Amino acid sequence: MSILLNKDSKILVHGMTGAQGSFHSRLCLEYGCNIVAGMTPGKGGTRHFDIPVFNTVKEAVRETGADTSLIFVPPPFAADSILEAAEAGIKLIICITEGIPVLDMARVKKRLRFLELEGRGVTLVGPNCPGVITPGECKAGIMPGYIHKKGHVGIVSRSGTLTYEAVWQLTSQGLGQSTVVGIGGDPVQGMNFVDVLKMFEADQDTSAVVMIGEIGGSAEEDAARFIKARMTKPVFSFIAGRTAPPGRRMGHAGAIVEGASGTHASKVEALENAGVTVVENLSLMGETVAAGLKPKAKAGKKS
Amino acid sequence: MKLLEYEGKDIFAAYKIPIQRRYGVIRIGDSAENVKLDGNGPWVVKAQVLTGGRGKAGGVKIARTKEEAHTYIKNMLGMKIVTHQTHGAALTVEEVLVEAACAPEREIYISVVLDRKEAAPMIIASAEGGMSIEELARTRPECIIRMPVDLDAGLPDFQARELAFALKIPKKNFCDFTALAKALARVFLDYDASLVEINPLAITSDGELVAVDAKIVTDDNALFRHKDLEAKPDHESSEIEKEAKAVGINYIGLDGSIGCMVNGAGLAMATLDTVRLAGGSAANFLDVGGGANVEQITKAFQIILKDAKVKAVLVNIFGGIMKCDNIANGIVEATKKARLQVPLIVRLEGTNVKEGKAILKDSGLKLEQADSLWEAAQKAVKAAN
Structure with missing residues (x-):
């Protein structure tokens, strides 16, 4: 699945x-x-x-x-x-x-x-996304296929190369992915975080989710509300753009902090309140997910 | 693209949105005396800069006499403006707008924005104009009226009336207001805007409705179908940013000392964040794009090095479709071409990373390599200090 x-x-x-x-x-x-x-x-x-x-x-x-x-x-x-x-x-x-x-x-x-x-x-x-890949089965997009590994972590992201970075770290830790979905960096898009999270929550083959967000809009805050109310699977997150200057469009059309909305701080706060593990240092994403999933695996074996 | 006030008002005028009488736009180098000020005044002299809060920073002056107006024009041209919205940076006033001053009796806020969640334009209005909408949203959110705009039909009459009633627009101005609201929605749609704002929209002591300010931001992605906008000068970008744009590189200047070259916008943002986490600060945001070839990398180096603040360069490239050995060859060649003098830290990851690292190591270039972004950021911070 x-x-x-x-x-x-x-x-x-x-x-x-x-x-x-x-x-x-x-x-x-x-x-x-x-x-x-x-x-x-x-x-x-x-x-x-x-x-x-x-x-x-x-x-x-x-x-x-x-x-x-x-x-x-x-x-x-x-x-x-x-x-x-x-x-x-x-x-x-x-x-x-x-x-x-x-x-x-x-x-x-x-x-x-x-x-x-x-x-x-x-x-x-999408648009403005790397596409979707179910490792080992189908790749519909521009992501490098070989960095992926079949497994049970679902990934959803607003960014391309940032996703590859996260995928690569997970694969290097031996953690495979169920499906990786790039929802894209535009302000008006198709599926949003909540839509994808719902599917991962229902998917028997996904046991944890990595959500990669960035500044701008309120999709991460909406996701946090959904996670708090509905998600039973562990969610890990990284939000890019902590140091971005307000009012400037950071490459992605959607990555812009307008007034008080869309800030890094508000997103991290909302996600942490929802029980999401937010990784501050991107380089620690793989390790953090691996460490976070370990106790569960052990508990699973015991029962 | 952000338009200056007078550029926005030119568009307003074309859509019959009432504005104050204009006496002229004076640029640096023009003589203030050339402005013909007839009538009895008063006149208002306004600095044309892309920031809010310019009034408090001395960028808006009311002149009672013609001499006073000329003095304000002279003093304002070339003046540096720093406001709460410029984040410490000073903007140089290159143009001033001179208009008939108006005496507002009431100030209303009205704008059209893109509501990301609804994926539709939305009118935001408040009977409490004058202050920033962000402040109003914080202090008195109950005063804000929202009204969706149809992407094709614009704002129908009944909605314009609802809006006018909600804002308690006087009978005398009612029809002018509904026409204005409809026109504002039309401007938003016709120009592919992401923001069209009038703050304040005044009802003057003479009972006239007047757009005292104009703020229009348009969608860069739609520039291909707006040749008139494309032809306008870019007032927002710095010189380096404009050069970068011309060669297809996404560059935003920042105030730190570590030049950054990254592929992909998200990873580029994360790189800036990681540099900060390591105790340093980035000199720029730079996305070289997905297909990072020798020419692109060379151009990127040249652009980064135009900034004299740069004390070290950090390259963070995730080689996906582009393989790391090709990227490494590109970096070696580009470093030579761009005559790099400052320390260079390279972090490559992805396809053929071993070959890529070997190429960099054997190149004889003075550079440091890192396995992770975190390690690269720490090395760059150390090198820049």
Whole structure:
């Protein structure tokens, strides 16, 4: 078991024939990911990596049964690509593209809410994210596959390389991952921390969760409320941006402290109040999780 | 992108949002005498800087006579402004705006922001204008009115009326206000803004509705469809930040002594935090991007070294798709090209890390390597002191 992705996921890559899409599709294929189709308007009927390319998502879904979209389309067209996937009946949409206008994403969210009311709900991950990986089964994204190891720690994060750092530390400690979800660094996004935490809490294969947040917005505070009320599994966290100057956008469009909201202090306080182990020194993430999970493992053996 | 007050008011004027009569915008090097001040005044001279609280810092002056106005203009141009919002930094006043002063009888706060949770624009308003909304939210949150704006329809009439009633707008100004609220929502949508704020919106002693200030922040990601905004000068970034942006590097200058080069925004932020934890402070935030190649790394070194405060450089790169041996070759070549003189601390991790470390070790370059970010930060702090 895992969340979102598994070896049976049938992936459709939007923009597979472009430079980014092509490069990362190859790496996903090498990892063993089941890419069934590509989509590039105007290139329908051709093949790329011996995989059929279609003009529209509708055709791709009809011909191949694709159920998951992986989007590498440039920012001005990416929101439209998400909508095309949603309308065509794709169930999970993972959007890697960085730099989509916020109001475009707001319009996408509005449409997705409407589809949900109609009973045609979809799950969106991203944009501006590294994607999703279920180690050993399926990689749909731009993360380096080899740093991961199959196991039982679920990871959810707003950042790319920061996630790799955490994954690598866990793997080095011998701790594998159930699924790693990059929810992205944009202010308006698909799944948020709470959505992913709910899935990890319900997933039998996940025994602990690492949540990597950063300054800006209130997603970590919302997650803290959820953790306090509902989570039974241990949660470990790191929040980046403790020393970031207020009012400046720190690389990610969503990483900005505005007024009193979104500060590092308020997030850490909320998480600690919810019983989350917040790691102050990133380099100690792996050790902290390993140490935190040890007593439980022993207790498990005794009983 | 953050717009100056007069740039924001230009947009307001185009949307028929009432503003004060403008006498001119004077830049450094212009003669104050060139401003034609007709009528009897008073006039208001306002420093055009991107910060709140400039009034208290001497950046807003009311002139009773023409001579007084000219003196204020002269004194204000080139002046340094430090406010509670500039975090110790001084902003130089390069432009001043001269307008007819107005006598507000009532001050209202109104803005449109993006509500991240709702993923929709939201009007935030209060009958208590003048002070900062953050302060109002802290002291009297019950005075704040929120009203969602539809992404396509904007603010419909009934909502504009609800807002006007809630703010107790006088009958005389009622229709002007509802038109203004609708126009403000339209500005937000049309310009891909993340903030459009009028603080204060005044009802003057003459019974007129006037936007006394204008604050507009737009979404950088949407600049491709706003050629007019793209053409405007960037008032927020420093010279080094502008150079970095031009070569596709995300750089923000800070006040410490350790130059940082990292791949990825989240890891870059975490690197600054770790440097602080080790007792030092970073000179910059710098994200070289995912595909850190020789050219990018060279440019990044050159940009970091433009800051004279830099006493050591810390490179923290997680080689994922880009392999560590390639990155190490890039660092060696870039260090030579950029003629690095200060101590260099490198922490590589990821694919082919052994090969990468060996390349750095055998390069003959004077640099220190670290296995973890924590170790690298400690070494960098030591080297910078």
